Amino acid sequence: MGYFINNTAFLSFDPLSVFFLAVIGLVSFPSAIYSIGYLKDHYSPQKIALGWALFIAFVLSMALVVTVKNAFLFLIAWELMSLVSYFLVVFDTEHEKSIKAGAIYIVMTHIGTAFIIAAILIMFKYAHSFDFPALKEACLAMPPGIKNLIFILFLIGFGTKAGIVPLHIWLPYAHPQAPSHISSLMSGVMIKTAIYGIIRFVIMILGVGSLWWGSAILVIASISCLVGVIYALMEHDIKRLLAYHSVENIGIILLGVGASMVFMKLNMPIPAVFAMIAGLYHLINHALFKGLLFLGAGSVYKATGKRNMEKMGGLIKAMPWTAATFLVGAMAISALPPLNGFVSEWLTLQAFFMGLAGGTIGVKIFMGALAGVLALTGGLAAACFVKAFGITFLAMPRSKNAAEAKESPFSMKFAMVFLAALTIIFGLAAAPIIKILTGVSGSALAIDTANINFTLNNFIITPQGAGNIYLSPLIAGMALIFIGAATAATLYFALGKSKVVINKTWDCGYYKLNSRNEYTATAFSKPFRIAFDFFLLPYRKTEKIWDSFYHTKSFTYEVYTTPVFKQYIYEPALRAILKIANKMKKIQSGSMHLYIFYIFITILTLIIFMDRF
């Protein structure tokens, strides 16, 4: 054992680890409270006990992943986290979907782990130790080619867990299938451990090797942003929609991290720290509001028994708490001021602006274009959450289940209000949080941040020093509320109370409105489906049943989009693997002698391999 762990103290609590522990804690506490109400009535007592055991194991394994300082232990913790989360994905074993989602998840996550193991073993070959400090020392003397190889292995390995495009395929299956408090942990926290891995192994241990590393991450991140949000727009299963938004938000986080790597290579330490702050800030913000949104979706699911938005509607009246907190989350993820999502997107844009103001021509154009990508992502995300909130909570109920929905119990309301409050606080109190994150980023990038200050006092963020660029979410929030209240008060005192008549929806004079006439989620996303048809490849299936020559009795219309990545990457790959497996069957003849021969050949190869390398 001494070979693997040389140090008796195997846990580290440097700023980066503590930051990730805080993220884990902030989301798992409300999730735990939430599960009290959520699991009740749904499952048998034995299953609830099992759920708690798995929940605790899951949280602890994530905490272990971000605190160990030995690569071997890291892999064990990583695998533990993957396995426990697999059992949580298939928690509803009676659903066939869960089993399928679990299978996709476990395969993809192990492909990722294989890449991480390969990368760590290559590093081990140079360091002869698994301890982080020893690995770091060994990486200094490593040839650039090997460094590039390790970077690519890590990028694929951690990228699979993070859900970057095109490795995101498991995410929209696995996250929605788990119970909702687990979805919120998986989307809110677990995929962030992959960001931890990238920062810890690529930036801190390996060291940024060349400019294209950061650029590659930026390109992949912007593709993830756009693909994630466009697929989310097409999705009408509320939890799958949120899962696709995780792909998008991981992209936004990686935009910050990638920009930081680019700035490191360009010898721009202050922008590097700033971009890292932007990434980490968005990371914790996404943990909060995505956790909140998944809990809200779970609350809706518990009340209606459905995840399809087209069967919901009008829930704001029956479930005011869920609706209000979901709205806070929706506003935050759409980057509306003064909430936290806006602050971190603003920081990311300012990081790009630093590249635009100070980089070379190529960097300037690149960073400007990335700002455009982020803006488009923000606009599409806002459209998507208008759809998600509007179709789910507003107007008339679209099904009997939605009409009979009841508000969730206190424990679930408490958890949602807790996260909504944090979402607001992390927006308004941005300046003190940035002060803390400056230290975290500095320690991650090995830059002394004693003289770097991105805040003016406790209210104002200034990336370049006093007075130049300036943002105060707190003042913005207060001003918005003040102006709104002042307008209402002025109107009240000048014109008196507004005389309101409650009547039917006018709808251009059509007074027989029922829930069948309402705008649907499919209709809402139609313009986007047409505008992005080159990528979504939509097709429709229509079926008419005629009861006479002149009259149709019924007409069904279904619209689908082509799952490009599944159809053109994963299915061909799967077919190829099955084909090879079929061919391989021949060598498994059942003859014992032949098997002994295989073992002999394997040992021989290994001996030669060990000798050569």
Place this chain on the structure above:
Amino acid sequence: MKILIIIIQVAVLTAIAPLISGIIRKIKNNIRMRRGTSVFQPYYNLAKLFAKNEVVSENASWIFRVTPFVVIASAIFALSLVPLVNAGNNVNYAGDILLIMFTLMLGRFFLALSGLDTGSAFGGMGSSREMFISSLVEPAMMISIFVVAANASSTNQYLIAARGHVSFSAIVAGIALLMVTIAETSRIPVDNQETHLELTMIHEAMVLEYSGRSLALIELASHIKQIVFFTILANVIFPIGAGLAVYVVKILMISAMIGVIEISIAKMRLFRAVDFLTFSLVLSMAALVISAAGL
């Protein structure tokens, strides 16, 4: 003192915001050889609406009731952030030019929600289209703002306005931003403020269920949003000359330009508008390349 300047700016610009809409309408009518209504017609409309009762749908929730105030608050807040006359006077109190953009998004988000809130099919259609257009506008707007900001090495709107020269890249970005302004203020060829034909309207469809005081607030907010965009074009993109008179002349020139554009082209159908917006994105990218090249 700074607070006083902001309050005066907001009060004056709010007061003249409907007038700009009236002037554009007058210009359009004059070119069409029509007499048209008085330039003060928007004020008469607002006065009428403020005096009327409101009808609220029985399906609507508190979102519908609170939206007019969110929309007006975000419009006035954005107005308080734009640099008006004295560009050098840095009265920046809450944020930079990016905050202006994000704040306008806040109002639009709530408007789109309230479009869905009543259950009316037209409202949903308007919301869907409005979010569609506005999300496609975002990248062109962001990149052209970035280009102009890069000219001043700051995203502080007062410093951008104080840079004192107009580079070639700023002109190209300005054209892109003019196209963005046309889309954002619901004008031809993207949308048509005058139509109430159900199938073509975007913004009007979204607010179809509003009446009385709430509708007045939303219309006032639209006027304010328009003057915010015009002021950004006039002072941030083309900061030539100082003083109130120059500002008024610039605003009138932009109004005339918008008016002429509106009567010279037909409204595009929704998916042709995508081409229009793509063109503005291409222009803004061109501006980015020009600015990176140092022009």
